[in-house]
Amino acid sequence: MKKRKHTTPAPAARPGASRSVRTAAPPATAGPRLIEPAPGRGGRLSAVWIVVTVASLCLGGVYLIRSAGHFDARVYHPYRSVEELAILQPKAVADELHTVGRRLYHTLCVQCHQPRGQGNPATFTPPLAGSEWVLAPDPGRLIRILYKGLYGPITVNGQSYGQAAMFAVGDQLPGNDDAKAKQIAGVLTYIRSAWGNQAAPVSVDQVNAAHAQFKDRTTPWTEAELQAIPETDPE
Amino acid sequence: MARPMSASATSAATAAAGPAPRDAAAAIAVSCRGPVVLLVVSASVWLVIGGVLGVVASIQLHAPGFLTHNAWLTVGRLRPASMNLWVYGFATQAGLGVLVWLVARLGGRRLLYPGAIALGAVLWNAGVTLGVVGILAGGTTGFEWLEMPRDAPPLLFLAFLLMAIGALANVVFGREPAGSVPQWYLVAALCWFAWVYPTACHLLLVNPVRGVLQAAVNSWFTSNLLGLWLTAVGLAVVFDCVPARAGRPLANRGLAVFGFWTLAVFGSWNGLAPWLGGPLPRWMGAVGVVANALLGLSVAAVAWNWHLTLRGRYSRCRTDWVLRFVVSGAVAYVLASVAGFLLGLPCLAAITSLTLAPVGRTQLALHGFVGLTLLGAIYDLLPRLLDIGWPSPRLIRFHWLASVVGVALVFVALTLGGLNQGLRLRDPDASFPAVIQSTVPFLGNASLGWTVWLAGQVAFLGHVARLLWRRCRQASFIPARVRTLNAAHPSRNP
Numbered sequence: 001m002k003k004r005k006h007t008t009p010a011p012a013a014r015p016g017a018s019r020s021v022r023t024a025a026p027p028a029t030a031g032p033r034l035i036e037p038a039p040g041r042g043g044r045l046s047a048v049w050i051v052v053t054v055a056s057l058c059l060g061g062v063y064l065i066r067s068a069g070h071f072d073a074r075v076y077h078p079y080r081s082v083e084e085l086a087i088l089q090p091k092a093v094a095d096e097l098h099t100v101g102r103r104l105y106h107t108l109c110v111q112c113h114q115p116r117g118q119g120n121p122a123t124f125t126p127p128l129a130g131s132e133w134v135l136a137p138d139p140g141r142l143i144r145i146l147y148k149g150l151y152g153p154i155t156v157n158g159q160s161y162g163q164a165a166m167f168a169v170g171d172q173l174p175g176n177d178d179a180k181a182k183q184i185a186g187v188l189t190y191i192r193s194a195w196g197n198q199a200a201p202v203s204v205d206q207v208n209a210a211h212a213q214f215k216d217r218t219t220p221w222t223e224a225e226l227q228a229i230p231e232t233d234p235e
Numbered sequence: 236m237a238r239p240m241s242a243s244a245t246s247a248a249t250a251a252a253g254p255a256p257r258d259a260a261a262a263i264a265v266s267c268r269g270p271v272v273l274l275v276v277s278a279s280v281w282l283v284i285g286g287v288l289g290v291v292a293s294i295q296l297h298a299p300g301f302l303t304h305n306a307w308l309t310v311g312r313l314r315p316a317s318m319n320l321w322v323y324g325f326a327t328q329a330g331l332g333v334l335v336w337l338v339a340r341l342g343g344r345r346l347l348y349p350g351a352i353a354l355g356a357v358l359w360n361a362g363v364t365l366g367v368v369g370i371l372a373g374g375t376t377g378f379e380w381l382e383m384p385r386d387a388p389p390l391l392f393l394a395f396l397l398m399a400i401g402a403l404a405n406v407v408f409g410r411e412p413a414g415s416v417p418q419w420y421l422v423a424a425l426c427w428f429a430w431v432y433p434t435a436c437h438l439l440l441v442n443p444v445r446g447v448l449q450a451a452v453n454s455w456f457t458s459n460l461l462g463l464w465l466t467a468v469g470l471a472v473v474f475d476c477v478p479a480r481a482g483r484p485l486a487n488r489g490l491a492v493f494g495f496w497t498l499a500v501f502g503s504w505n506g507l508a509p510w511l512g513g514p515l516p517r518w519m520g521a522v523g524v525v526a527n528a529l530l531g532l533s534v535a536a537v538a539w540n541w542h543l544t545l546r547g548r549y550s551r552c553r554t555d556w557v558l559r560f561v562v563s564g565a566v567a568y569v570l571a572s573v574a575g576f577l578l579g580l581p582c583l584a585a586i587t588s589l590t591l592a593p594v595g596r597t598q599l600a601l602h603g604f605v606g607l608t609l610l611g612a613i614y615d616l617l618p619r620l621l622d623i624g625w626p627s628p629r630l631i632r633f634h635w636l637a638s639v640v641g642v643a644l645v646f647v648a649l650t651l652g653g654l655n656q657g658l659r660l661r662d663p664d665a666s667f668p669a670v671i672q673s674t675v676p677f678l679g680n681a682s683l684g685w686t687v688w689l690a691g692q693v694a695f696l697g698h699v700a701r702l703l704w705r706r707c708r709q710a711s712f713i714p715a716r717v718r719t720l721n722a723a724h725p726s727r728n729p
Contacts, residue, residue, distance in 0.1 A: 045489030053497070053532055060525040067524075069517035077512040077520065 097201060098193065101186030105194075108169065109187065117195045119156075124164045126156035129195035139188055139202045141226045143210040146170045146184050149220035168220065181207040259343070264619040266345035267336045270352035270398075272620055274332030275613050276699060277360050281324025282606075283696045286689040289317035293685045297678040307371050315382040316370045322380055322460065323391065324363045326605050327428075328356075330468035331398050333612040334421050336620070337475060338402050341418055342409020348401040355397030362390035378439045378449070380457045388436045395432070399425045416491045417471040423499060424467035431459045431503075447514045451507060458506030461600055462530075466568075467498070469608040470537065473565050476611065477544050480551060480558040486543030490536050497533035501526045508579035509588045527579035534572040541565055556631045560611025563639055567603025571596060574650070586661065591674060592653025595681075599646040602688065607638060610695065617699070621706045630698045634691045641688025645681050652677025 069075030072082050079085050106115070112125040119127035128134050133141060133156060147170035153162045173180045185207045192199035292313035294301050302308045339346040346352075366383030369375075374384040381388070406413050406422055435456035438444050444452060478485045485491060504526030511520030545562070552559040574596040578587050587593065614631065618624050625631060652674050659670045 043488045045487070045493050049490070049493055049532075049536060053493075056529055056532060060529055063525055064518075064521055067517070068521040071518045073516045073518075075517045076514070077517050079517070 097182070097186040097189040097204075099186075100183060101188065101190030102194075104183055104187050105190050109191075112166075117191060117197075121161070124161045126154060126159075126161045126164060128191045129197060131156050134191055135197060135199045137199070138230075139192070139206060140210050140229050142188055143184065143202075143207055144214060144221055144226065144229065146187065147211060148214065148217050150222070150226075151220040152222045154223045166220070177208075177211075178204075181211065260340070261619075261622075263339050263343070263345055264336075264616075265622070266349065267339050267616075268620045270346070270349050270356055270401075271332045271336045271616065273353055273356045274328050274335070274359075275617065276703070277356070278325045278329035278332060278609075279613070279692075279696050279699050281320045281328065281363065283689070283692050285317045285320030285324060286685070286692050288313045288320065290682065290685045290689050292317055293678070293682040297675045297682065306373065312371050312373065312375070315375055315379075316367050318380065319367055319370060319382055320363070321601060322465075323359075323366070323383075326465050326601060326609065328359060328363070329609045329613065330424075330465060330605070331356075331359075331395075331402075333472060333609055333616065334424065334468055335398065335402050335405070336612075336616050337417055337471060338405040338409070338421055341411065341415055341475075342405050342413070343411035344405070344409050347405050347408060352398050352401040355394045355401065358390060358394035358397065362387050362394055365390065376440060378435075378453050378456075380460060381435060381439055381453070385440050388432075388440065392433055392436070395428060399429060416485060416488070416495070417475040419495050420467045420471035420474065423495070424464050424471065427459065427463040427467060427503075431456060431464060435460075450513075451510065451515055451519060454510060455503075455506035457597075459503050461597065461605075462505065463498075463502050465601070465605045466502075469564060469568065469605045470498075472608045472612045473541060473561055473568075476557065476561040476608075476615070477541050477565070480555055480561075481545050481548045482551075483544060483548075485540065486546075487540055490540045494533050494536035494540065497529070497536065501529040501533065505530055505575075505579065509584055509593060511581050511584060512588070524579055524581055524584075527576060531572065531576050534569060534576075538565070538569045556628070556635065557611050557615040559635060560607050560614060563635070564604050564606070564608030564611060567599055567607060567642070570646075571600035571604055574599065574646075586657035587653050588657075590653035590656040590660070591649045591677065592657065595646045595649025595653060598649065599642060602638070603642045603646070606642075610634075610638070617702060621702065623702060623706050623709065625698065626701050626705060627698060630694050634695045634698070637687050637691025637694070641684045641686075641691060644684025644687065646684075648677045648680035648684060652681070 067080065069079070069081055075082060075085065079088070105113075112120060112123060113128050114120055114125075117128035119125045126133075136142070145166065147168065149168035150164060150166040152164065153160055154164050155161075170180055170184050173183050175183070181204050185202045185204045188202040188207075191197065192202065291302055291308065292310050295303065295310040295313070303310075306312070335346065335352055362383075366387030369384035369387060370382050375382040376384065383391075403422065403425060406418060435452060438452045439449060439456075443449060474485065474491070505523050507515070507519045508523030508527045509520075511517075511524055513520065549562070552562050577583055578593055578596055614625070655677065656670060656674050659665050659673060660667075
């Protein structure tokens, strides 16, 4: 069979080739002749090729291990691995606070303020959804209410809630000051983003900074006192 | 000199080798005449038409007002039309013609199913015409090398199946035992086209994948159509021609096995190398980079084998025009592969991807390697099939010179232009229009190259026409009546 391989082209090659060569280029040497292959000579693949192939495959493998992102479809150039991407992801603090706050709201606050933050006029509970107090740019007043409670009439969205009374939730929360601040920031972050509300999240630092100003207070706030706190106060 | 055939010359050849192989070879050649001449001559026509469109499109890149009064003549239609004519009209069709002839000859048996193959050729040309007119009319699909409107691909694939099954039957039922090096490549080439083309059509046209995956599939398709199907046919021609014309057997069969399987294993993965850094998951580009580099093994093995076979006999290229075309094509294969290797390295791809450089590399592979080897095979087979010599050696010489100089000019201009463009684009202060403006001189040189190249192809088509005209006069040969071809030469039918 191997012998055939080399003889096959030759007979067919002869007549036409000699003719085409005759007109196009007339050398005597150009015409293909019947070729007998030298059996057993030069038919083996040199080991060098195998060695080079194996070496290339190893290099290719190293490249793939280093640069193929572990074949994860989420990894794009110029990043190299999911781990690298995870480090580079911004820490979603607001998301964490939101989770804490939602859990807390639906255990404590929901009894008066209702599951959708709509409040309850029968118990003089003002709404949170759409409330100008909740949506204020600076959460200073909210932080104060949450820590120390509220007493007396309050007007929300033009409606007066005459005998509103909220106890000092913040001071009674479990844990140390840091844990309390985190829970309060969470609840505020949650109520400012739930039910169609779209106000900025509240950070633990904001809560701590405001709390420092009224730490030793023992009585609930009144509306008039809160009104004196500027809404755009950086604290 | 130009006398086509003489009894004395043929009888001398017959006497030298004994009558049996000569008559058998002649009978095989005549049996291929109908389908192969049809394929090869229509391919030559499409080559020149594609060349004219391509030259106009190339000129429009640096002279935007040239011939743009009509929507049919705008660059957005001319360029895809010319590329499709080159890929499907010329390269694939001439490749199939050469393939049919090679399988019949290597099988040592008169061509089986010439009618089915000729029917396939007619359908193929109908498909190409439909598709290219569709592109020129504005019905492009927008996918590179699949721009033909959706009606054309089914017709093309049906035509391909007719020809491919006919060709495979000739391999399977050949008298000579199958297993020669060109036969590996030919059978693999048919399988690769039958895999790549319908897959891409399905994933892009019939049931399109979504988003950037379309670009990935498209890139895979173009690289495989060129790198597997057309490359395999070109390699088969070189592996058939070089030992026969060098007058000695292929130097190393084991090396040929190695070259074939490395192409088969790594050849289809490298289409995504240019997408490293693109909007695709990182591993896709990385796999492409590795496959592209490993493909160098195949190219090195194949080229080294050719060199060992030809060593000391390169001088035959001076007088043997078929060998000269094929060896030029082989050199272009090595050059295009080295360019592909370099352009696929991540550090260089970062500069050159999405510039002119990959275009130049593709044109070198298409017109340098595939084009020159197929043209060499056509120079070899047409005289045998028609039993008549080429009328003018001068035209062959001009054709070779113009093709080589033209393709070299295009390749050098586009590669340098692409490097220049890529380096300038990295400068954040450079304005984009200024960068584009800086490519104009390079595009102008490319247009010059295309024009020189086209002149050669026009000479070639004229030469083919002269050959056919002589044949008609000589033996009442009527090309249109394909079925009577065998009857026209009763002496060739044993």
